[in-house]
Amino acid sequence: xxxxxxTTASRSEPTEPPEPERYYAELVSSASGADLSVAELQxxxxxxxxxxxxxxxxMNEPAGRGVILVWDQEGFIxx
Numbered sequence: 001x002x003x004x005x006x007t008t009a010s011r012s013e014p015t016e017p018p019e020p021e022r023y024y025a026e027l028v029s030s031a032s033g034a035d036l037s038v039a040e041l042q043x044x045x046x047x048x049x050x051x052x053x054x055x056x057x058x059m060n061e062p063a064g065r066g067v068i069l070v071w072d073q074e075g076f077i078x079x
Contacts, residue, residue, distance in 0.1 A: 022074050024053070029066030036066050044069060 028044040030036045048071050057070035
């Protein structure tokens, strides 16, 4: 086997993330660089709601810079 298959992609510079289709991941971090406050998180969630997006997931950003909110931009998730 050769290593030529994916070496170009793995060695290239990082590219911009692809454009979101249905789901959108948003990094929310504190403007001051401190820990993210509940008020800042709530404002980010309110902004998504104003855009008629549905929050479907929340996770810690791996490097500890905030949280990632995952939005559904199209459908309504019934519960």
